[in-house]
Amino acid sequence: MTPAQSVRDTAATGFDAAPCVVHAALLDELWQECDAAAWGLTRAEFDRILGSAAAAPHFGLRPEEAATRQQQAAWFRALKLNDLLLARACAAGDKHAWERFVALYKQSLLRAAIAITGNETVGRDLADQLYAELYGLTERDGQRRSPLESYKGRGSLIGWLRTTLAQRHVDHFRSTRHEEPLADYDAPATDPAPVTPSTELQLLGSAVEAALRAQPADVRFLLASYYIDGHTLAEIAHTIGVHEATVSRKLHRAVDALRKQVLRNIERSGLSRRAAKEALGADPRDLDINLKKLLQNPPPETFQEKAAL
Amino acid sequence: MNRALQSDLHPDAESLNAFMEEALAIPERARILDHIAGCSRCRQIVFLSQQASADVAQPVAVPASISRPEAWYRNWSLNWRLAWAPAAAFALIVALAVFVHLRRVPGAGEVARVAPPVQHQVPLSSPLEAASETPAHQPAPVAPLKSAKKNPAPPRVPEPARELLSETPSSGAMASEPGAARPDYAEPPVAAASPGVFGQGAPANTPLQLRPEPAEAAWQAQREQADAEVSRASKAARTTQARLSAKMEQSQASRTLAEKAAPARGSEAKSALEGSFEPAPARSLTYDLDSLAVTPKAEAATLPGGLAVLSSATIHHRAVAIDLAGALFVKEGLAGTWEPVVRQWTGRLVQVRVEKPQDASKSANATAPPPATATFAIVNAGDQVWTSEDGRTWKAR
Numbered sequence: 223m224t225p226a227q228s229v230r231d232t233a234a235t236g237f238d239a240a241p242c243v244v245h246a247a248l249l250d251e252l253w254q255e256c257d258a259a260a261w262g263l264t265r266a267e268f269d270r271i272l273g274s275a276a277a278a279p280h281f282g283l284r285p286e287e288a289a290t291r292q293q294q295a296a297w298f299r300a301l302k303l304n305d306l307l308l309a310r311a312c313a314a315g316d317k318h319a320w321e322r323f324v325a326l327y328k329q330s331l332l333r334a335a336i337a338i339t340g341n342e343t344v345g346r347d348l349a350d351q352l353y354a355e356l357y358g359l360t361e362r363d364g365q366r367r368s369p370l371e372s373y374k375g376r377g378s379l380i381g382w383l384r385t386t387l388a389q390r391h392v393d394h395f396r397s398t399r400h401e402e403p404l405a406d407y408d409a410p411a412t413d414p415a416p417v418t419p420s421t422e423l424q425l426l427g428s429a430v431e432a433a434l435r436a437q438p439a440d441v442r443f444l445l446a447s448y449y450i451d452g453h454t455l456a457e458i459a460h461t462i463g464v465h466e467a468t469v470s471r472k473l474h475r476a477v478d479a480l481r482k483q484v485l486r487n488i489e490r491s492g493l494s495r496r497a498a499k500e501a502l503g504a505d506p507r508d509l510d511i512n513l514k515k516l517l518q519n520p521p522p523e524t525f526q527e528k529a530a531l
Numbered sequence: 532m533n534r535a536l537q538s539d540l541h542p543d544a545e546s547l548n549a550f551m552e553e554a555l556a557i558p559e560r561a562r563i564l565d566h567i568a569g570c571s572r573c574r575q576i577v578f579l580s581q582q583a584s585a586d587v588a589q590p591v592a593v594p595a596s597i598s599r600p601e602a603w604y605r606n607w608s609l610n611w612r613l614a615w616a617p618a619a620a621f622a623l624i625v626a627l628a629v630f631v632h633l634r635r636v637p638g639a640g641e642v643a644r645v646a647p648p649v650q651h652q653v654p655l656s657s658p659l660e661a662a663s664e665t666p667a668h669q670p671a672p673v674a675p676l677k678s679a680k681k682n683p684a685p686p687r688v689p690e691p692a693r694e695l696l697s698e699t700p701s702s703g704a705m706a707s708e709p710g711a712a713r714p715d716y717a718e719p720p721v722a723a724a725s726p727g728v729f730g731q732g733a734p735a736n737t738p739l740q741l742r743p744e745p746a747e748a749a750w751q752a753q754r755e756q757a758d759a760e761v762s763r764a765s766k767a768a769r770t771t772q773a774r775l776s777a778k779m780e781q782s783q784a785s786r787t788l789a790e791k792a793a794p795a796r797g798s799e800a801k802s803a804l805e806g807s808f809e810p811a812p813a814r815s816l817t818y819d820l821d822s823l824a825v826t827p828k829a830e831a832a833t834l835p836g837g838l839a840v841l842s843s844a845t846i847h848h849r850a851v852a853i854d855l856a857g858a859l860f861v862k863e864g865l866a867g868t869w870e871p872v873v874r875q876w877t878g879r880l881v882q883v884r885v886e887k888p889q890d891a892s893k894s895a896n897a898t899a900p901p902p903a904t905a906t907f908a909i910v911n912a913g914d915q916v917w918t919s920e921d922g923r924t925w926k927a928r
Contacts, residue, residue, distance in 0.1 A: 300554075333586075334583040334584075334586075337582065337583040337586040338579050338582070338583045372544070373545060374545050376545060376546075376548075376549040376554045377545065377548035377549040377551070377552040378548070381551065381552055381580070381584065382544055382545060384548070384583045384584055385547050385548040385551070385576060385577075387580075388575075388579040388580040388583065389544055389547075389576050391579065392572055392576050396572065439565035439568045440568070443564055443568035443574075446568055447574060447578075451571065451574060451575070457582070460585065461578060461581050463553050514571065
């Protein structure tokens, strides 16, 4: 099956759902704005891709609502439409789209993989593996599947590629992390006589746990990124899109608020303020607290990850 | 089993990428943030992807998005828009500073190029050293004359500044007033290149202008220092402006006196040959504006007032002298010191001479000393005469 043949079977392969109706005038307008015709996409394929892309999210509205032309236009203009068209055409096996994708992103993909892994050899292997998957070498139920089908155009395509590379690398690293020879593994000696912590330390541990769980998501993200993962203020600021000074200020306030909250929690347990302050000054090594577990508060909703096939 | 470690519970690459590119709605962004706050795997993915985006440059031929510009572009343009205001203010301040500097500098810059370097700024330790080093210092004011003569084309005022300033109405008014202190840019180029001695740097057809010039002021300062070291008897410091005005008046007086005394030069020379008295007016006759320059000869004849001798006369080792300011001094003997004489006359003294009786002038012996009845006579600018026998008590004639 050639890419040209497969693109004609786009409707058969199906993206998410049946294509929804898009206003013809809006399609004309978007067709004029995008540069899909420059790399060989036909108007019929364009209309089909846009219809299928908007079907599942239903323009961000509830299924029973009918999207007006303005709502449809606003939804489409919020997307990276050119990237979405290219990704969908590549996933459908369009030859011209794939040539354009290679010309635009192959080198960027390789450099990103090397930057993520920190090793050229490992980076090349990672990039080649993803490159093959993107082309559609994987088949399911007799049909070629590409991870590009999961791209929805909310972010840039190059960003999506980088994130996918990072996902593959992290998952691979986590799955092979424990595959170490036993000779190099120095198991800690078991404590023959576990010491029962004092009442003050138990109260302190409970107060810290309660205070950490009560923190909002952004504060827990800052604390985990800075104190557990060891990222710099600049990296955190770049990630959440704020200034470095803002991150520093928020972190300082979060630590102060956390200390006060722990103090209040200890006082609620029945200790005096002076005793609470003395308990707060205990050696952290005496506390049986796993900050990773405390900060790892499972979200109420789950995410369905469909990119990895 | 920890639910957060299950792979199907993590946000997909699309959501994480949209979170990093701030393309999510607020509720969905909060959900993603809440997840990655507790999920080290997704945090690691986010930071790795962010690190890769920082390391790897964006592809050049990335298709332009039709939806909205990139976040970094918006931030970049916003930052630069905010930075334009202080940058423009800073550029304006610099431009004003340069304009003011160019407006003031031209005259001083030319003088700095023409004026000689100050070579004897170190004060002398003793009068003997001062006297011995004074001749070596004397050519200093003359050096600018040579350098000025070597430069046939004196430096000119920058044209843009001059044109700009000439458009102002006040500049023309200042240039038309002869006595007014004009700015340097209004002076003729040759006068601006003058080293400081009156008349030396001016062209032949240019009338003599007695104006304080920068180089002349510097030369005056050097001369004041030299005079103070040589005489050591100066009682009152005179300002440069007062000295300059005195010179101006003195130069006019000397011109007048020179014109009047020109016919009498022959008779005085004749009387000098007869030995009756020394030709006192000879110095005043040769005095002109150029003599204001400090020469070794003038320095040797400096009076306690710090000024050079204008006219002097001697009778039996008693000398009477007038300095450039018109002050009268008397000295007893060759080794005596000059003592000021209390003012007993009016006007400004311009000459002192020896008057002898009629019979003494007819004496055949020209080398014989004048008789005891010879008297000193001083003349002021109004041709009034006072006489004295001892040089201290004067009577009007």
